[in-house]
Amino acid sequence: MTPRQQIALRNAKAWKQDSANALTKSILQYLNVQGYVAWRNNTMGVFDAKQAAGRILKAGRIGDMKQAMNLLSSCYRKSHERKGVSDIVGYEKKTGRALFVEVKYGKDKLSAEQREFLRQADRNGAIAIKATSMDAFFRQLFFYENAASAK
Helix, strand or coil: CCHHHHHHHHCHHHCCCCCHHHHHHHHHHHHHHCCEEEEECCCCCEECHHHHHHHHHHHCCCCCHHHHHHHHHCCEECCCCCCCCCCEEEEECCCCCEEEEEECCCCCCCCHHHHHHHHHHHHCCCEEEEECCHHHHHHHHHHHHHHHHHC
């Protein structure tokens, strides 16, 4: 393990990771200053404001907040992204090797699609990580980095 890797592991608890969002931001900050280009991959549906406005006008008067929320929540268009693609996508600058990080916090579990995506990515030479904490993220990332440098 390199000195950089040892320092990162010793300080893993110092990174903000009290929610999935905080853990994702911490991982992105680390990657983008350590020789990777990485970004958050949003695969949520897209809110359709035109559809929402039409439904509100059609409904007339909305009685309460619950009714309004139900109406608005039905105004998302389905995402056409591939199911299972990781929360963080990127590549290693030095080698161009693809990087995928699936962030799971608390009781959150990998879906079958996410598990299969990471398995295929790993099998095809990408860095494929399930991160439940900064410590878990570092250990998996350093495994890939050290395996590559041993070749």
